[in-house]
Amino acid sequence: MKTWFHSWRAAIRIARRDAWRSKGRSALVLAMIALPILGVSALDLTYRSSELSPAERVERSMGTADGIFRDAQVEGVPIFQDPPGEMHTPVKEYENQPWPDGPTDVAKAIPAGSTVLTDRSGSAKLTTAHGLLSAEVRELKASDPIARGIMTLLSGRFPEKTDEVMATSHFLESSGLSVGSTLSARNFDRTYRIVGSYELPDALAVDQVNALPGAFLVSYGKAVEKSGLSAPGTSTAYLVKNSGGFTWNAVQQINTKGVVVTSRAVMLDPPADSAVPLYSKENWGNYDSSPAADAAALVAIGTVVGLAMLEICLLAGPAFAVGARRSRRQLGLVGANGGARSHIRAIVLSGGLVIGVAAAVVGTVLAVILTLALQPVLEDTMNQRFGAFDVRPLELLGIALLAVLTGLLAAIVPAITASRQTVLASLTGRRGIRRSSRVLPLIGLAAILVGAAIALFGSIATESFVIVAGGSAIAELGVVAMTPALVGLFGRTGRWLPLSPRLALRDAVRNRGRTAPAVAAVLAAVAGTVAVSTFMASSEAQNRAAYEARLPHGAVSTFILEEGGRDVPAVREAVQRILPVDVRADVDRVSVGKPGCRPWDGGEGCGRYEVVLPPAHECPLYATVPPGGGDPSERFTPEQRRKMITEDWRCDQTSRGGWMSVDSGLLVGDAKVLQVLGVDDPGAAKALAEGKIVSFGRAEIDKNGTVGIKQITDMTGADKAAEKGLPAPGKISSIPAYLVPKGQKSYGVQLLMTPATAKAAGLSTVPAGAYFSTERMPDTEARQKLDGELAKLGSSVELHVEEGFVNENSVFLIALAVFAGLITIGAAGIATGLAQADAEADLKTLAAVGAPPRVRRTLSGFQCGVVAAMGVVLGSAAGVLPAVGLRLTEEREMIGYYEEAIRQGWDNGLSGPPYVPIVIPWETLAGLLVAVPLGAALLAALVTRSRGAVARREAT
Structure with a gap:
């Protein structure tokens, strides 16, 4: 008895023979179907291989330790944390109460009998073959068994002495150094020998140097402070190995001491969301993607896949149609020998099946080979090493089935068309009279109208x-x-x-x-x-x-806000030497405390300043209210808020807009600044010469025509005053002001005064940078040369060349x-x-x-x-x-x-x-x-x- 199996087997054999005979057409269709399969399969392999398992993530973050202990920086008060230890918040609200004043003692939170390995990190400007390079310095005994898996040794050995370090391969490449070279740091008289090269599997492009605990950061910080600058900050973590590990209950117990814990046991077996108090706290929650977002993502992926299949079917369908037409005599012989229309359809569909299967096999095999061959390139691009090469057979099979389905879909219409031809027409080669479908255009017109209506409704x-x-x-x-x-x-x-x-x-x-x-x-x-x-x-x-342009077209600005502007003169000289500078305007900034303090620093010996805003000029929407007063904007109706924002000049934030590195937009410079910024106002230059402060907005000028600048040296007192809703205590210097007429663009500069005016007002200044006008737009070669010169300094230079809007x-x-x-x-x-x-x-x-x-x-x-x-x-x-x-x-x-x-x-x-x-x-x-x-x-x-x-x- 002949069954459907025998007929389909014969059809597949005929289709395979025809595909082999028409190699060019078959290769074309196979390539069209196989290329998307290759791409999607390679993407799946790459994604799955780069997606680390919990065990792999734990090994890369804590080695063989059972937990990582960190100070939550909340003065030792109890906290709630999430299972990975990435988010935390105090258990108690301190909105209307002062914070407790007491450091966290992480060592007391570590269980007795545990093995502890200190992991301390900081930053330093390290000497290189080209100059200086800002890099991370990590003090961790990498040879300790607890740290195994955190760093991968590439060449050389781990440091064994206090004058030895090893560096990441990216640092060695960037610095021009190699294993055996020596390096030091700026403001530091000690030298270290590089004895090894390593990489961090999760951050291949990081510039990092590893030293033994206590071998670098403390001494370097003291040397920096000795030079009169602020020492860079450090962060400390503790890798703890404990015989019993740390369960979620143990983590919560340790949280009561203000310590965050990343536990191996919790990472491998996280608790339910209902067991995490942080998620039930107001304004907190599990920030996983929502079901709606997941559904939207699936819809987007389905749409892309569907359109890609449609495109392939539209391109491959005619190839199957022509193939069936050129085989019409053969198909006619099938009908003449008793074959039914279903057999003819099966033969043409088998052509799509054969090509689809071949495309699936070729695409999948090539995807595996290419992913393996390009694994180093993919890892460098993704900046992390793969875990295990993860092949998901079911996922690859599903992707391969798309190729088979695409081949079958592309052959459906040709199969139906071929089966409708009579045996006589097939044998004689006559095509007969063919009429276009009258239903399909009507369906298409209806789809256009419905789709346009839906899109119009949605928009x-x-x-x-x-x-x-x-x-x-x-x-x-x-x-x-x-x-x-x-x-x-x-x-x-x-x-x-x-x-x-x-x-x-x-x-x-x-x-x-x-x-x-x-x-x-x-x-x-x-x-x-x-x-x-x-x-x-x-x-x-x-x-x-x-x-919004940050400068006039073609102008250049440079700012350095670290180390008290130590490298500012060198930067000014480099810009003027390399770029086609016309006018150079040097600017300084006001500094309170040690010269090395940056505007946002709050460390020991560092203060800050603020421009006093007269109470009458303060926008009611943003007015400061005592603790417990609530949001000031809630005191007004929506109509009142709208009127204030659109009509009250005090609430017009755009007048204070613009880009400016220096806090409050206050700069110290001469009339050349006005010239570079294109401020065409003789009165402003005259005011600077008379010792006045030039203001580009009236908000800061009080009724006496002066601008007040408050120097805040007691940061602890300032914080306590802020908690009580009071202004920070400090000395106020009042300087006569000149208001620039409206319409002059200042590019973020709000206030400008000369160094002599600042000195007379009792304000200390440090170099901040410079503005430059240019004779012509700097070309690419000059900018590359300037970038190379600035890189040798090792400072964080904010360089901007105004090119206008760039698409x-x-x-x-x-x-x-x-x-x-x-x-x-x-x-x-x-x-x-x-x-x-x-x-x-x-x-x-x-x-x-x-x-x-x-x-x-x-x-x-x-x-x-x-x-x-x-x-x-x-x-x-x-x-x-x-x-x-x-x-x-x-x-x-x-x-x-x-x-x-x-x-x-x-x-x-x-x-x-x-x-x-x-x-x-x-x-x-x-x-x-x-x-x-x-x-x-x-x-x-x-x-x-x-x-x-x-x-x-x-x-x-």
Whole structure:
């Protein structure tokens, strides 16, 4: 008895033989299906291999220890923490109470009998072959068994003496040093020998030096303080090995002493969320992704996979159709010998099955090989080492099944078409009369209308991007369904064309079975490109309008806020020597305490200053209230808040906007600063010469015409005053002020005074940087040379060259256009090749009636150009809809945020209603509409032979 199994086995054998005979067409379809499978499989292997297991994460973070103990920096009060030890908060609220004053003693929290290994980290400016390099210094006995797994020794050995260190391979590469070299640090007279090279498996690109505990950081800190600067901060952790480990209950017990614990046992077996008090605390929670976000991500992935499969099916379908047509005699013989239509369908579908299976095998095998071969490159790119090479057979099988499914889907329509041909038509080679479906265009039109309505609803009535994207996808699928009918409409333009393009257009219309899928494939690729290009061009226009220059065009600024500006003179000299400087304006900053204190430092000997804001000039929305007074904005109605933000100059935060490294925008300099910033006001320069402070806003000037600058030296008293809602105690210096007329742009500078004025007011200053105007925009070569000079100093230099608005997406837009062009040319080329194979008899007829040889080449070019042109025109029209819908949705969201900010009185520097333009990228569209079809036509014409095979009369 013959069963379905036997018939399918025979069909698969026939399909395998046909695929082997038509190697070119089979290889083309196999490559189209296998390439996405290769990419997705390689991505899965990379992701799974880089996704560390809990045991691997624990080994890299704590070696063989049972826990890591850290000071929670909450003065020893009890805390709640999450299981990994990444987040914590005090158990008790101290909003209206002073903090307890007492350090945390981590050592007392470590159980007796435990083995402890200290892990201390800090930073230092280390000497290199090129100058100085800021790097992390880690004091950890790496040779201790507890630390095994934290560092991977690459060459040499671990440090054994206090004058030995080892360095990461990235540090050695950056510094120009090697194993055996010596290094030291700035302000430090001790030298160390590098005895080994290592890497951190989770941070391959880190610049780090490892020393024995107590061998570097303490001595280096004392040397820095001896030079009059502030010592860099350090952090200390304790790797603890305990026979019983640390359960979640033990971790919570240790938390009562103000210590955070990362426990091996808890990491390997975390408690339920209900057992974590931190998650039940108000305004805290488990910050895993929400079900809605997960669902949206799945929808996005499903959409991308679905569109990719659709694209492949549209490109591969015509190949199966032509294959079935060229095998019609063989299929007719099957029918003549008693084969049913189901057998014919099975043979054609088996072609898709065979190609799909082959593509799945090839794609998966190549993915494994390439991932293994490129593992070092992938690890360097991801900045971490893989764990175990993790192959998930079920996931790879699922990805491979997509290839099989894609092959079957691509062969469905050709299989149905081939089975409907009569035996006589198959044996004689006649195609018969074929009519286009009248139902499919109606379905496509309905899908366009429904999809457009959904997208319009999503953009006008909701703020959901998913609704807009979904409606746009439905509308695009509707355009794809209407493609055969639209191809027929294009055919009506042939009466006005010359012979070759008219023949090409007629051939495309008559053979819509292969033309429409190719046009639809081009349509899908171009529509996506146009949508993304329109959205990004609109975003670029929005960003250009919102861009705020930090300096006049071509100007340069440099700031250094560390080590009391020690490297500022060297930076000023380097900039003036390398760049085409016209005017140089040196600036200093006010410093309270030791010269090495930065504005945000609060360590011993460091103070700060603040510009006194007159009470009458303080915005009521942001006014300071005593503890327990609540949010001041809650004292006003939404209408009052809106009126204050939009009409009260005291609440206009944009007047204080701009970029400025120095706190409060207060700089110390001369009239050259005004010249570089382009401030055209003779009164400002005169005021500086008279010892006044120049102000670019009236908020800081009191009724006496002076600006008050308070020096706060007692930081402890300032903190206690802040807890009570009182101003910080300090000495106030009042300086006569000059208000610059409105309209002068200061680029973030709020106040400017000369060094003599600052000295007369009792203010200490240190070098901060300089402004430079340039004769021309510095070129790339000069900037690279300057970067190299500044890197030798080892300081954190804030260098800015004002180039104006720079579109960072321009390269991406070009890449998109090129991608769409390649897809278009590829799809059109496939359609042209199939048309040539399918219309060989027509070409021989043309040659027989006397057509010159170039007609074959010209016809091929126009066939390719016609398919590309139709797809580009339809894709451009279809791609604008989703971009417009997404921009309208974004506009609604931003307007809602703006209105809510006005109602709540938020301090967001709002300058007015949001500007969300819709810009059509005409350059990209022009390139797609003109260059791509023309390029496809020329390419097809060049690769086509002028003469075909000589036709022979078939034997009768």
